[in-house]
Amino acid sequence: MNVPFLDLRRAYLELRPELDAAWRRVMDSGWYILGQEVEAFEAEFAAYCGARFCVGVGNGLEALSLILRAWNIGEGDEVIVPANTYIASWLAVSQVGARPIPVEPESRSANLDPARIETAISARTKAIMAVHLYGLPADMDPILEIANRRGLRVLEDAAQAHGARYHGRRTGRLAHAAGFSFYPSKNLGAFGDGGAVVTDDADLARRVAMLRNYGSEVRYENPVQGGNSRLDELQAAMLRVRLSKLDEWNARRRGCALRYLEALARVPLMLPVEPAGCESAWHLFVIRASQRKALRQFLESRGVGTQIHYPIPPHLQGAYSGLGFPRGSFPVTESIHDAVLSLPIGPHLRDDELDYVVAQLIKGTASP
Numbered sequence: 585m586n587v588p589f590l591d592l593r594r595a596y597l598e599l600r601p602e603l604d605a606a607w608r609r610v611m612d613s614g615w616y617i618l619g620q621e622v623e624a625f626e627a628e629f630a631a632y633c634g635a636r637f638c639v640g641v642g643n644g645l646e647a648l649s650l651i652l653r654a655w656n657i658g659e660g661d662e663v664i665v666p667a668n669t670y671i672a673s674w675l676a677v678s679q680v681g682a683r684p685i686p687v688e689p690e691s692r693s694a695n696l697d698p699a700r701i702e703t704a705i706s707a708r709t710k711a712i713m714a715v716h717l718y719g720l721p722a723d724m725d726p727i728l729e730i731a732n733r734r735g736l737r738v739l740e741d742a743a744q745a746h747g748a749r750y751h752g753r754r755t756g757r758l759a760h761a762a763g764f765s766f767y768p769s770k771n772l773g774a775f776g777d778g779g780a781v782v783t784d785d786a787d788l789a790r791r792v793a794m795l796r797n798y799g800s801e802v803r804y805e806n807p808v809q810g811g812n813s814r815l816d817e818l819q820a821a822m823l824r825v826r827l828s829k830l831d832e833w834n835a836r837r838r839g840c841a842l843r844y845l846e847a848l849a850r851v852p853l854m855l856p857v858e859p860a861g862c863e864s865a866w867h868l869f870v871i872r873a874s875q876r877k878a879l880r881q882f883l884e885s886r887g888v889g890t891q892i893h894y895p896i897p898p899h900l901q902g903a904y905s906g907l908g909f910p911r912g913s914f915p916v917t918e919s920i921h922d923a924v925l926s927l928p929i930g931p932h933l934r935d936d937e938l939d940y941v942v943a944q945l946i947k948g949t950a951s952p
């Protein structure tokens with residue numbers, strides 16, 4: 585049997601008639617940028633998150649950098665970021681000219697460790713970026729407590745966590761603002777690039793809406809220097825179709841995760857956790873294996889596709905060599921990166937495929 589890590593075509597085929605109708609509707613409308621599809625999606629996604637505002641933008645990276653820019657964070661400022669994240673979280677900070685200040689994760693959850701934030705705060709710190717890595721909400725209550733006490737803003741990188749909950753509340757309304765990505769493989773994915781800023785703050789929503797469109801609110805009037813980062817009508821129309829399925833698809837992801845957790849409980853691997861009060865969106869199912877390379881090769885030879893999220897942490901990337909963090913600077917992050925392996929998961933993974941993956945994992949980890 586062959587189990588690919590991800591098969592995005594299945595996600596198209598399930599909703600093909602609805603998606604094709606949405607696509608046709610936009611094509612026939614003659615209106616392709618900032619029209620009623622984007623407006624409707626923004627209202628629907630804000631409501632889904634339980635927030636007041638959503639502003640569609642070009643991608644997840646720019647959703648995050650537009651929030652920072654709208655807060656006037658830039659040159660000379662610092663933003664706390666998780667050391668253990670996808671590099672886009674850091675790049676959003678660098679894009680506005682500010683400096684990312686990495687903080688280690690809690691080893692078990694792999695998310696930002698609130699106990700380590702305070703020592704990283706300086707007079708230049710303006711904000712804390714919490715990333716809901718792999719779909720698991722970061723521990724927001726202590727993060728917000730520190731931020732409130734120190735007068736800092738908090739943004740969520742929710743690119744992997746559409747629909748996840750923290751003490752009952754959805755991501756997108758867990759801090760002052762959130763950036764989402766609709767990259768095709770995310771839990772809510774478009775058929776190209778897309779992103780959104782979600783917030784309860786009317787002023788921030790208005791500033792981001794201007795900044796995504798040349799700094800303009802009224803056509804051909806540009807009170808600020810903005811950029812061009814717009815969600816387009818075609819993607820918005822597709823996203824509206826998929827948003828109506830997001831809860832069901834996340835429930836199917838949860839079903840896969842629970843089956844893995846049960847079936848692999850006695851296998852010598854570290855399994856992902858869902859701390860009390862957290863409901864993961866299970867964007868990824870990430871195990872940790874001491875013999876990762878051998879296990880990955882074994883699975884590959886049995887037709888099971890896996891990925892590594894991520895092989896190299898941001899502080900060891902060439903892009904950030906200028907910050908001067910040698911190997912060993914963030915040992916918790918580095919040990920996570922050295923052991924993680926992502927198994928196939930998703931709303932379209934079949935039960936027989938999942939059982940096959942489990943059987944191969946049991947074989948691949950059995951002592952000889």
Ligand SMILES: *Cc1c(COP(=O)(O)O)cnc(C)c1O
Binds near residue numbers: 670779
């Ligand atoms: C995907 C992702 C992003 C960036 O989103 P794009 O739409 O690809 O720009 C940012 N942060 C995290 C954690 C992501 O997984």
